[in-house]
Amino acid sequence: MPVESVAGRNARARIHASVIAPEPLELPRTTFVQPDGRRIRVYGEVRGAPAPGAPRSEPTALHLRRDELSATWIAISPARNERPHRSAPTDTGTVPGSPAERYGCPLCPGGPELAFSYEAAVFENRFPSFALAPPEVPDPSDARFARSLGTCEVVMFTERHEGNFATLTPEETGRVVAVWRDRTSELWADDRLAYVLPFENRGEEIGATLSHPHGQIYAFDHLPPWIERRAAALRDGRARTGACVSCAVIADELASSRIVHADPHWTVGVPFAPRWPFEVHVRAVRHGARRLADLSAAESRALAGALHGVVERYNGLFAFELPYMMVVQEAPRGADDWHLSVELYPPHRSERLTKIRASVETATLLFINDTLPEESAARLQGVPVVPREEHPGFVVVAGADTGR
């Protein structure tokens, strides 16, 4: 083979590689501290500042109570009943006014939370169930009470009022992954916090009162029961077999008919024992990818693409946007065999019927799934996903806090 030809091929390969694996773009972060101490983090271009008259966070009676019969903590958060719901739009969107007024949406630009246009933003919830400076418990002498120490943040995926992971642009989904990574890294660095959970409740069936594309991040000062159990299962598996249970689960999924999509970094599949009819887990293939902060640029890019693909399949399953709960499960401290996963639990089992977590599930945590996981996977495999361009992704560059 002529030398020139090899060199030419190598040059073409380099050009090709630079097209498919560009460097992530810088995403500047600007933090505003509001009069009540709550922070708004703006990612990308800064187009305004919080209004001086922004509503303040009111102290509430939030606290934890321990149920002695199950030795588990229950969070009491009475103020949550006063959370804002969508108000009636003041017009149809053809009359000038802020998007917040047009859509009757408190999360749109011009609303009480974000007075200005933004690309992505995170703000501390005005009605938190957990706080870093929680109020004192009703009776400090009673050990069944504890303070609700933690955080509740709201993550704005985009300023656009409509959209979901299937319709957000590659740039927007890449930005969401970068924002998650930035916030979770900072929360994990706080040793008062034992677990950090980004999630999205999508659709009225899930109790999401606002359709504006957004998620939340909760952090807790103790491991929630289900997380504790999962960490224990990994420890037990390691002690029993000397190997990583998560790696074995991924190998099993890849060899199964339940795999819906796979790339070198992620498996997307219906798990072997799902609790929900169309439950899908997006799992990091690489051992050591335990949290968002562990991901390489290529893994982050592929994650954004994988999430887009799952939700596009969900929306193609029936003739509507499928409601779902989506949780990002990062490794608790010390859980070395934990692989980062994003898990989606849609409650629908058919076009019209939803699975309700009813008596048996609620009383016992024994879930009864009336669908065959292999059939659910086949249904999802049958939904076409339109290929889309990859975005290089983002790395957050934090700026100084800006008080006002």
Ligand SMILES: [Zn+2]
């Ligand atoms: Zn909105």
Ligand SMILES: [Zn+2]
């Ligand atoms: Zn592993």
